Amino acid sequence: QDLPKSQFKVIGLNSPTPVSIHDELPFWRKTIPEASKGAITADITPLDQMSIDDKTMLRLLKLGVMDFGAMDISKMAGDDPRFEACDLAGLTLDPDKARAACNAYRAVIDRQMQKNWNVKLLAFGGNTPQVFWCKDVATGLAGFKGKKVRVFNNTMRDFLAGVGATAVSMAFAEVVPALSAGVVDCGVTGSLSGNTAGWAEVTKSIYPMSLGWSINVLAVNLDSWKRLDPKTQAFLLEQFKAYEDKMWATVKTTTSEADNCNTGQQPCTMGKLANTTIVAVKPEEMETHKKLVEGAVLAGWAKRCGAECAKEWNETVGKALGLTAPTP
Amino acid sequence: MKYLQTIAGEISRVGAIVGGAMLLVASILICIDITLRYTVSITLGGADELSGYALAISSAWGFSSALLSRSHIRIDTVYVRIKSIGARAMLDLISLGTLLGFFGMVTWYAWGVVWQSWVSGSRSLSAIEAPLVIPQGLWFAGLLFFVLLSVLLLVRGLLAFIAGDYNGLFALIGSKSALAEAEEEIAAVAHGLEQEKKP
Amino acid sequence: MTAGVSLVVLLFLLGSSIAVAAGMGLAGVILNQFYSTMPMSRIVGELTWSTTSNFILTAIPFYIMFGEILLRSGTAERMYAALVQWLSWLPGGLMHSNIGSCALFGSVSGSSVATAATIGVVAMGEIDKHKYNEPLFLGTLAAGGTLGILIPPSINMIIYGVMTDTSVPKLYLAGFLPGFILTVLFSLTVLVACIWKPQWGGNRIETNWEMRIKLLPDLLPPLVLLLIVIGAIFFGVATATEAAAVGIVGALAITAWRGRLSWRMLRDVCEGTVRTTAMVVAILVGAFFLNVIIQTIGLTQQLSKLISAYQLSPLQVLMAVIVLYLVLGTFMEELSMMISTIPITTPLMVQAGYDPVWYGILLVLLIQTAMISPPFGINLFVIHGIRGRGTLSDVEKGSAPFVIALLAMIAMICVWPDIVMVAVRWFG
Ligand code: NA
Ligand code: NA
Numbered sequence: 001q002d003l004p005k006s007q008f009k010v011i012g013l014n015s016p017t018p019v020s021i022h023d024e025l026p027f028w029r030k031t032i033p034e035a036s037k038g039a040i041t042a043d044i045t046p047l048d049q050m051s052i053d054d055k056t057m058l059r060l061l062k063l064g065v066m067d068f069g070a071m072d073i074s075k076m077a078g079d080d081p082r083f084e085a086c087d088l089a090g091l092t093l094d095p096d097k098a099r100a101a102c103n104a105y106r107a108v109i110d111r112q113m114q115k116n117w118n119v120k121l122l123a124f125g126g127n128t129p130q131v132f133w134c135k136d137v138a139t140g141l142a143g144f145k146g147k148k149v150r151v152f153n154n155t156m157r158d159f160l161a162g163v164g165a166t167a168v169s170m171a172f173a174e175v176v177p178a179l180s181a182g183v184v185d186c187g188v189t190g191s192l193s194g195n196t197a198g199w200a201e202v203t204k205s206i207y208p209m210s211l212g213w214s215i216n217v218l219a220v221n222l223d224s225w226k227r228l229d230p231k232t233q234a235f236l237l238e239q240f241k242a243y244e245d246k247m248w249a250t251v252k253t254t255t256s257e258a259d260n261c262n263t264g265q266q267p268c269t270m271g272k273l274a275n276t277t278i279v280a281v282k283p284e285e286m287e288t289h290k291k292l293v294e295g296a297v298l299a300g301w302a303k304r305c306g307a308e309c310a311k312e313w314n315e316t317v318g319k320a321l322g323l324t325a326p327t328p
Numbered sequence: 329m330k331y332l333q334t335i336a337g338e339i340s341r342v343g344a345i346v347g348g349a350m351l352l353v354a355s356i357l358i359c360i361d362i363t364l365r366y367t368v369s370i371t372l373g374g375a376d377e378l379s380g381y382a383l384a385i386s387s388a389w390g391f392s393s394a395l396l397s398r399s400h401i402r403i404d405t406v407y408v409r410i411k412s413i414g415a416r417a418m419l420d421l422i423s424l425g426t427l428l429g430f431f432g433m434v435t436w437y438a439w440g441v442v443w444q445s446w447v448s449g450s451r452s453l454s455a456i457e458a459p460l461v462i463p464q465g466l467w468f469a470g471l472l473f474f475v476l477l478s479v480l481l482l483v484r485g486l487l488a489f490i491a492g493d494y495n496g497l498f499a500l501i502g503s504k505s506a507l508a509e510a511e512e513e514i515a516a517v518a519h520g521l522e523q524e525k526k527p
Numbered sequence: 528m529t530a531g532v533s534l535v536v537l538l539f540l541l542g543s544s545i546a547v548a549a550g551m552g553l554a555g556v557i558l559n560q561f562y563s564t565m566p567m568s569r570i571v572g573e574l575t576w577s578t579t580s581n582f583i584l585t586a587i588p589f590y591i592m593f594g595e596i597l598l599r600s601g602t603a604e605r606m607y608a609a610l611v612q613w614l615s616w617l618p619g620g621l622m623h624s625n626i627g628s629c630a631l632f633g634s635v636s637g638s639s640v641a642t643a644a645t646i647g648v649v650a651m652g653e654i655d656k657h658k659y660n661e662p663l664f665l666g667t668l669a670a671g672g673t674l675g676i677l678i679p680p681s682i683n684m685i686i687y688g689v690m691t692d693t694s695v696p697k698l699y700l701a702g703f704l705p706g707f708i709l710t711v712l713f714s715l716t717v718l719v720a721c722i723w724k725p726q727w728g729g730n731r732i733e734t735n736w737e738m739r740i741k742l743l744p745d746l747l748p749p750l751v752l753l754l755i756v757i758g759a760i761f762f763g764v765a766t767a768t769e770a771a772a773v774g775i776v777g778a779l780a781i782t783a784w785r786g787r788l789s790w791r792m793l794r795d796v797c798e799g800t801v802r803t804t805a806m807v808v809a810i811l812v813g814a815f816f817l818n819v820i821i822q823t824i825g826l827t828q829q830l831s832k833l834i835s836a837y838q839l840s841p842l843q844v845l846m847a848v849i850v851l852y853l854v855l856g857t858f859m860e861e862l863s864m865m866i867s868t869i870p871i872t873t874p875l876m877v878q879a880g881y882d883p884v885w886y887g888i889l890l891v892l893l894i895q896t897a898m899i900s901p902p903f904g905i906n907l908f909v910i911h912g913i914r915g916r917g918t919l920s921d922v923e924k925g926s927a928p929f930v931i932a933l934l935a936m937i938a939m940i941c942v943w944p945d946i947v948m949v950a951v952r953w954f955g
Pocket of ligand 2: 857904
């Protein structure tokens, strides 16, 4: 079919992330123009190449600065606690579960975005898991008690409070020197992003229990969307579905590759070969983990989001994962 | 109008002192925080965030103080070589007009920032979960005051220009040469030394 | 094309003597209007909030406040008197104490202007008393003051670190050795001049071991502050940003110990800090906005393309960048020069294979050079103002030998990059 001509302005994810390199940039620069036989073209710039703060992406999308925007939604959890609801600390330990959780919550996020932000949700993606990077060899969950750990959001703070660790906040750029000097004992970030940012050079071990997947969303300004021809909308929705599948496949391949890089094995094309120890999560720790999630993490989030919100979560994400959040 | 400016001058002075006090308190909080963190592994949480707010708010309020003391940096390489007083006065008016233009735009969009935070009940992502409208509101108020003050000075400057009172205009909005700036720095040091010499 | 237009727009706006902040902001608006497909002006509210409430930038007001407190505590005057006893036996006498005091004060202060102003006031009375060659004496103060941003802590290094994602502690580590070498180079410059023309060196000052020992404790306060601020970073107590706050509390403690702490003093410190901070932040607001626009319209990529089209070798890129800053540095205000050019020159240099830490130090040296090169050099103005007589060209003349010393230092780190990098490798 012949689609009417359109030209989109897109601001994308941080350029060093695998999703940006392998999925997002090729999608907008190649897949879409080719599949639309040249009718649809897009001008995409990764947000770090514009020196924009990622916390402001949803606000910029609402202002109509760009038509489409991709963003790490947990960074927007201050604007609406629902944005971190399918990516709470430790909620899911593998990417399939994370995707299922977000799928179950899709309608809720879309509703909130349309209502408060004049923005429509189009696709969910993930990243390598958020793991602990420690200056010394980590000894498991119990070993974090009394340790200073750098985290960057409230759900991780709830998790750390549950294990008796001290949550420290500092800018990403300051973490490497802080780990090296011992200002903090551990830091939490993605298993690949930590590697590329040089965290492996100042740490001895990684504790791989996932504290989240830095779930990203692709969204569109509702005004821009409504201007489109229905045929174009249908075409794009089709494409976004395939794009979402591709992103989740990338999460799996990059996660295993990140482990390779961090332990000095090949193939390691996306990171730097490093020599850290990945301290396996012991089976008996899963019991503690479950208690932490159901206790500190869900209770903390439910308090931020309110009773109605927690109830809705139980009917969606909770049902998909078999968990119940307290309704304060 | 002169009366208005006296009031505005007082407000901006108080704004600057309060803003500085916020920074001072923030620095003390940070010291308490790192001491606790280093010695007993406890963190207050949020000292860094509060200092960020202190910087945003105090600088927004400080813009006015800097404007009144004519400390906003202008590159006056060309300006000081212009002999005509009228042309200089004109440049001073244009300079203030453009400053007002840019910060008027900043303030306009800053209102959107505060409004959005109010509508969505936004809170910070930190341990203290501060409702963002409070710091952003104080920040916006500082910007708004700066814009109003600029308008006042521009009107007074224009009136002086029309009346041909160039000296009055320079005293209000003239470019302060780098030399005068150095003199102030020196006065501050000299004041310190004087205090030293007192028994 | 875009690059040329941008430069013309910016230079015109700045040359027309409008405020630097507004000039950069308007240049952004104009460029956005003509070259961007996105309505980027709408982001200015979010951008201003997110950058000015950024914790890392709080180092700016903290070091300004730190300087304001030290300015009012008399610490500098006592330190100078002690260094006179220790350094003035060299040919050139007090001029070595000037440089030494600047280096020592610079190692606790993050700003060059504060360093030059403070030591300048303390030293100025000595010119007539001891019949020094006036221009050279003034030059030691103007040039010595610039050590404030090379020897850590340094506001300029923090800004460079934030804008380029470079580790500030690494920059600090890298700054020590060049800072020390440059101090020695400055002293050597005085030594050579005074051996060549002994009459420039002034009268010999009475010193003796008794006084040296007696005044030694006056060197302690700055050393203690140095240990607190720098030690906090390297012993894992605080991050580079937090350390600036530690400095304030330390300086307050010393002021209290001297019995100089009062409500009036605190009020003056607060007011002065906010006024200076606002002036800097206003420029930052304009500069960050312009920076986003420059990146959006792909100016940086265009410039790198241009350079790769000419197939410049890394050495030629380096030379081009150095010449650019030497030219800009004569007429541009140093902070705005730094902020407006870092997003363009840093990627170029990194692409050409230079280490970002090394480039950060090179940049600081170039900014120092700008601060004492006429016609616009903030340290020249400060020292001329303190002197309160004669002409500005005396200060310019006296600073010229130190510009040469700075150029020699720049050449040295280009030939031996290890001067900068060795500490980073050992301790980093
Ligand atoms: Na310094
Ligand atoms: Na200069």
